[in-house]
Amino acid sequence: MGRGYGFANRDIVSIRSFTREEIDYILEVSGTMEPLVEKGSDMLRGKVLAELFFEPSTRTMLSFQTAMYKLGGSVIGFAEPGVSSVWKGESLADTVRVVESYSDVIVLRHPLEGAARFAAEYARVPVINAGSGAEEHPTQALLDLYTIMKSKGRIDGLNIVLMGDLRYGRTVHSLAYALSLYDVKLRLVSPDLLKMRREVIEDIKDRIEVSEHTDLADVLLDADVLYVTRIQKERFPDLGEYEKVRGSYAVNLDVLKRAKEDLIVLHPLPRVDEVAVEVDSTPFAKYFEQARNGVVVRMALLALVLGAVE
Amino acid sequence: MGRGYGFANRDIVSIRSFTREEIDYILEVSGTMEPLVEKGSDMLRGKVLAELFFEPSTRTMLSFQTAMYKLGGSVIGFAEPGVSSVWKGESLADTVRVVESYSDVIVLRHPLEGAARFAAEYARVPVINAGSGAEEHPTQALLDLYTIMKSKGRIDGLNIVLMGDLRYGRTVHSLAYALSLYDVKLRLVSPDLLKMRREVIEDIKDRIEVSEHTDLADVLLDADVLYVTRIQKERFPDLGEYEKVRGSYAVNLDVLKRAKEDLIVLHPLPRVDEVAVEVDSTPFAKYFEQARNGVVVRMALLALVLGAVE
Amino acid sequence: MGRGYGFANRDIVSIRSFTREEIDYILEVSGTMEPLVEKGSDMLRGKVLAELFFEPSTRTMLSFQTAMYKLGGSVIGFAEPGVSSVWKGESLADTVRVVESYSDVIVLRHPLEGAARFAAEYARVPVINAGSGAEEHPTQALLDLYTIMKSKGRIDGLNIVLMGDLRYGRTVHSLAYALSLYDVKLRLVSPDLLKMRREVIEDIKDRIEVSEHTDLADVLLDADVLYVTRIQKERFPDLGEYEKVRGSYAVNLDVLKRAKEDLIVLHPLPRVDEVAVEVDSTPFAKYFEQARNGVVVRMALLALVLGAVE
Numbered sequence: 001m002g003r004g005y006g007f008a009n010r011d012i013v014s015i016r017s018f019t020r021e022e023i024d025y026i027l028e029v030s031g032t033m034e035p036l037v038e039k040g041s042d043m044l045r046g047k048v049l050a051e052l053f054f055e056p057s058t059r060t061m062l063s064f065q066t067a068m069y070k071l072g073g074s075v076i077g078f079a080e081p082g083v084s085s086v087w088k089g090e091s092l093a094d095t096v097r098v099v100e101s102y103s104d105v106i107v108l109r110h111p112l113e114g115a116a117r118f119a120a121e122y123a124r125v126p127v128i129n130a131g132s133g134a135e136e137h138p139t140q141a142l143l144d145l146y147t148i149m150k151s152k153g154r155i156d157g158l159n160i161v162l163m164g165d166l167r168y169g170r171t172v173h174s175l176a177y178a179l180s181l182y183d184v185k186l187r188l189v190s191p192d193l194l195k196m197r198r199e200v201i202e203d204i205k206d207r208i209e210v211s212e213h214t215d216l217a218d219v220l221l222d223a224d225v226l227y228v229t230r231i232q233k234e235r236f237p238d239l240g241e242y243e244k245v246r247g248s249y250a251v252n253l254d255v256l257k258r259a260k261e262d263l264i265v266l267h268p269l270p271r272v273d274e275v276a277v278e279v280d281s282t283p284f285a286k287y288f289e290q291a292r293n294g295v296v297v298r299m300a301l302l303a304l305v306l307g308a309v310e
Numbered sequence: 311m312g313r314g315y316g317f318a319n320r321d322i323v324s325i326r327s328f329t330r331e332e333i334d335y336i337l338e339v340s341g342t343m344e345p346l347v348e349k350g351s352d353m354l355r356g357k358v359l360a361e362l363f364f365e366p367s368t369r370t371m372l373s374f375q376t377a378m379y380k381l382g383g384s385v386i387g388f389a390e391p392g393v394s395s396v397w398k399g400e401s402l403a404d405t406v407r408v409v410e411s412y413s414d415v416i417v418l419r420h421p422l423e424g425a426a427r428f429a430a431e432y433a434r435v436p437v438i439n440a441g442s443g444a445e446e447h448p449t450q451a452l453l454d455l456y457t458i459m460k461s462k463g464r465i466d467g468l469n470i471v472l473m474g475d476l477r478y479g480r481t482v483h484s485l486a487y488a489l490s491l492y493d494v495k496l497r498l499v500s501p502d503l504l505k506m507r508r509e510v511i512e513d514i515k516d517r518i519e520v521s522e523h524t525d526l527a528d529v530l531l532d533a534d535v536l537y538v539t540r541i542q543k544e545r546f547p548d549l550g551e552y553e554k555v556r557g558s559y560a561v562n563l564d565v566l567k568r569a570k571e572d573l574i575v576l577h578p579l580p581r582v583d584e585v586a587v588e589v590d591s592t593p594f595a596k597y598f599e600q601a602r603n604g605v606v607v608r609m610a611l612l613a614l615v616l617g618a619v620e
Numbered sequence: 621m622g623r624g625y626g627f628a629n630r631d632i633v634s635i636r637s638f639t640r641e642e643i644d645y646i647l648e649v650s651g652t653m654e655p656l657v658e659k660g661s662d663m664l665r666g667k668v669l670a671e672l673f674f675e676p677s678t679r680t681m682l683s684f685q686t687a688m689y690k691l692g693g694s695v696i697g698f699a700e701p702g703v704s705s706v707w708k709g710e711s712l713a714d715t716v717r718v719v720e721s722y723s724d725v726i727v728l729r730h731p732l733e734g735a736a737r738f739a740a741e742y743a744r745v746p747v748i749n750a751g752s753g754a755e756e757h758p759t760q761a762l763l764d765l766y767t768i769m770k771s772k773g774r775i776d777g778l779n780i781v782l783m784g785d786l787r788y789g790r791t792v793h794s795l796a797y798a799l800s801l802y803d804v805k806l807r808l809v810s811p812d813l814l815k816m817r818r819e820v821i822e823d824i825k826d827r828i829e830v831s832e833h834t835d836l837a838d839v840l841l842d843a844d845v846l847y848v849t850r851i852q853k854e855r856f857p858d859l860g861e862y863e864k865v866r867g868s869y870a871v872n873l874d875v876l877k878r879a880k881e882d883l884i885v886l887h888p889l890p891r892v893d894e895v896a897v898e899v900d901s902t903p904f905a906k907y908f909e910q911a912r913n914g915v916v917v918r919m920a921l922l923a924l925v926l927g928a929v930e
Contacts, residue, residue, distance in 0.1 A: 040665050048379050065696045066668050069668050102601075295722060356656075356658075404889070408890075411909075
C-alpha cells in the first residue's frame with residue numbers, strides 16, 4: 001500500500017515501460033493474490049473486463065477471465081473468428097471507444113505491432129496488451145518472471161537459457177527484455193534460421209551478459225532455468241531441415257541427465273514434442289505451474305490498474 | 311417507488327406499447343442507474359439473463375451483458391453464427407421454453423418481424439426485444455431518448471433531424487414513433503430511395519409536425535438534434551448513385567459551421583464515414599456517450615422487468 | 621449433512637460408479653437447490669467452472685452455466701466449433717492440465733468413449749462428464765430420475781417405457797442403468813433397427829424386469845412414465861422405412877387416450893415431431909419441466925464435488 005507506483009488507470013502496453021522496481025512490485029502483489037485463487041475476492045465487484053481478441057489466444061483469454069472472476073468482476077467480449085467480422089469496417093479507434101463504454105478495462109490481442117499502444121491512446125479506461133505483433137506480450141513475460149522467482153526464490157544471479165524459436169516467438173522478446181533488468185546470464189539456443197533478432201540483443205547486451213549458441217549442450221551444465229519454445233514447421237523451407245532441428249531442440253530425460261538437479265524447465269504452452277511427456281512427472285517440470293501463475297499475475301495487474309490495490 | 315406502472319414481469323416488445331408517462335419513468339429510472347455503473351450493485355444477484363441472438367448485433371449484446379453484470383446478475387447465451395445451427399430444427403416456441411428454464415429474462419434478436427412478440431407469448435419470463443425484423447428496436451429508441459434528455463435537459467420543444475437511411479434503418483422507426491409522444495418537430499432527411507416508409511409517417515403525423523427533405527441544408531439551421539444513420543451501398547442498384555448520395559449525407563466540420571452551437575450529433579454506430587472523425591473531438595459529438603447510455607437504459611429495463619425496481 | 625458419501629473432489633464420470641444410496645442422496649440435495657434457483661446463493665462464490673465441449677451440446681452447456689451462476693460461481697470455456705481448433709495439436713492430457721490451472725471444476729463433453737475417464741485421471745480438480753461417446757451421460761440420467769421422483773413421488777414400483785432410438789441415443793443407456801438400481805419394470809419400445817444394445821440389457825436384466833417391444837400399444841396401458849427419444853433420419857438406409865417408423869413412434873393426444881391419466885411424458889429435447897405440440901398443454905407433458913430440473917441437479921452436483929454441500 002502506498003508505495004506510490006501509480007498503477008491505477010495505467011496501460012500495460014510494453015514491458016519496456018516498467019522499471020525493475022515496478023516489476024518487483026507487480027511480482028510482490030502477485031504473491032498476495034495466491035490465497036484469493038482458492039477463496040475468491042470481492043475486490044473488483046461491479047467491474048467489467050472487455051476482452052478484444054483480434055487473433056486467437058485461448059489460454060491467455062481464459063487466464064484473464066479467471067483472474068477477473070476470482071476478484072469478483074465480470075467479463076464481456078469476443079474471440080476470433082467472431083471478433084474480426086464483428087468490428088469489420090469500423091476503425092480500431094471507434095471499436096475501442098465503443099467497447100470502453102461497456103467496460104472498466106480492456107484486454108487487447110491484435111496481430112499488428114503497435115495496435116495496443118494505439119488503442120491505449122484512444123481509450124480512457126486502462127488497456128492491457130495481451131500480445132500485439134511479433135514483439136510484445138508483457139503479461140506473459142511477467143508470469144514467466146513470477147514463475148522463476150517463485151521456484152528459485154530469486155532472479156538475480158541465475159543462468160537462464162532460452163531455447164527454440166527465438167525469432168518469431170512472441171513471448172521470448174518481452175521476456176528477454178524483462179530479464180535484462182535483472183543480474184542474469186542469458187544464453188540463447190536456436191537453429192541459425194531462428195536466432196533472436198539483432199535489435200533485441202542490441203537492446204539488452206549492455207545491461208546483461210548474452211551469448212548465442214546452436215547447441216544446448218554448450219550451456220546446459222550450469223543452467224538454472226531452461227525456457228523452451230515451440231519450433232514451427234512453417235518456418236522451414238525444407239521439411240528435412242525441420243525434422244533435423246526438431247530433434248536437436250527437444251528436451252527429454254536423457255538430455256536432462258546432464259542438467260543441474262534444481263534446473264527448472266518452462267514452456268509457454270501448448271507444446272508439441274519440444275518437451276517430452278516423460279519430463280512432466282519430474283521436479284524439473286514447471287510449465288503447468290507456469291500456466292497457473294498466469295492467473296495470479298493477471299489478478300495483480302487487473303487489481304492494480306483498476307485501483308483496487310495501490 | 312410505487313408509482314405502479316407494473317413493469318415487473320412485463321415484456322418489452324414494442325415501443326408502441328408504452329405511454330409517454332411510462333417512457334418518462336424508464337428514463338428517470340435510467341438516471342438512477344448512473345452511479346451503479348461505477349460502483350456496481352447486487353440488485354439482480356442470482357438472476358440469469360439469456361441472450362438469444364438469431365442475427366448478430368454485438369454492440370447490443372455486449373451492452374445488455376454489461377447492464378446485467380453491473381447489477382450483479384449473470385448472462386448465458388449465444389450469438390450468431392452459433393445460435394441458428396444450435397436451435398436449428400427446433401421451433402422458436404420450444405427454444406424459448408427451454409431457454410427460459412435456464413433463465414429469469416430473455417433478450418431476443420431475430421431477423422423476422424413479430425418474432426419477439428411470438429416468443430413473449432410462449433415465455434413465462436419477461437422477453438426483451440433487441441431488434442426484430444425491420445421495424446422494432448425499442449431499447450435503442452429508449453437510449454436515444456435518454457441521450458437527448460441528458461444532453462438537452464428536455465425532449466419537448468426540440469427540432470430533431472433524422473438523416474440517412476430512413477427506410478431500412480431499424481432504429482429510426484422505433485425512434486420516430488417514440489419521439490411522436492413528445493412535443494417535437496421532426497425533420498426527415500434522406501435520398502428519395504431511402505425515404506421513411508409511408509405507414510410510419512402516417513402513424514405519427516397526427517401527433518407531431520413531420521416534414522421530409524432531401525437536403526440537410528433545408529433544416530440544419532435551427533436543428534437541436536441531428537441523428538445520422540448509415541447508408542449502405544447494397545441499397546443502391548447503381549454504384550455511382552451511391553457515391554453521390556454518400557457525400558451528400560455526410561457530416562463534417564464544414565457542414566456543422568451552419569449548425570446551432572449546441573446542436574448534438576447522434577449515431578447508433580458503427581459509422582463508416584457518415585460522420586467525419588474530425589467531429590469526434592467537438593462538443594457536437596454525443597455518439598460515444600450514446601453507446602454508454604445504452605448500458606444505463608438497459609440496466610433500468612432489466613431492473614424493472616425483474617421487479618428489482620418498482 | 622455429514623452422511624459422509626465423500627462427494628467432495630469426486631469425479632462424475634459414469635452413472636455406474638454410484639450406488640442407489642448415493643443417487644438418492646444426489647436427488648435429495650437437488651431438492652434443496654430448488655429455492656436457490658429463485659433467490660440465488662453464494663455457495664460457490666469465487667469458484668470457476670471450465671466448460672470443455674469438444675462437440676456441441678448447447679442445452680447441457682447452458683444448463684451447467686446457469687447452475688454455476690445460481691450458486692454464485694463463474695464459468696469459462698468454449699463450445700464447438702471453436703474448441704477443437706483451439707486445442708488442436710495439443711494432447712487431451714495437456715489441455716486438461718492447462719484448463720484446470722484456470723478452474724476449480726471441469727465439465728467435459730467429448731465424442732470419444734472414455735475421454736471423460738481419461739481426463740479425470742489427469743486432472744486434480746473434479747471432472748464432470750457431460751456426455752462422452754455413445755454410452756455415458758450421467759447428469760442427464762440423474763435429471764431424468766429427479767423428474768420422475770418429483771412428478772410421481774417415487775421411482776420404485778413404476779412401469780417405465782423408453783421409446784424411440786434406444787441404440788444410438790446416448791441418454792437412454794445411462795438412464796436404463798440408473799433405473800436398474802430401483803424396483804421398476806422397464807419396457808423398451810423401438811424399431812428393430814434401433815433396439816437397445818445387447819450388452820446394456822445383459823447388464824441390467826438380472827436386477828430388474830426388462831422387456832422389448834416394437835409397438836407402444838403393448839405396454840402403454842399400465843405405463844407410469846413414457847420416455848421418448850428422437851429417431852434420426854440418418855440411421856435409416858431407406859427413407860421410406862424412416863417415414864413409416866417415424867409415425868409409429870410418435871406421441872399425440874390420440875395415442876395418449878389409451879394411457880393412464882397420471883402418465884408422464886419425458887423427452888431429453890430437442891424434439892422434432894416425436895411428441896406432438898398438442899401434448900404440451902396437457903398434464904402428461906413434463907419435458908420442459910425436465911429441462912428445468914437439469915439446473916437443480918447440476919447445482920447439486922457442483923455443490924457436492926466442490927465441497928460446498930457435504
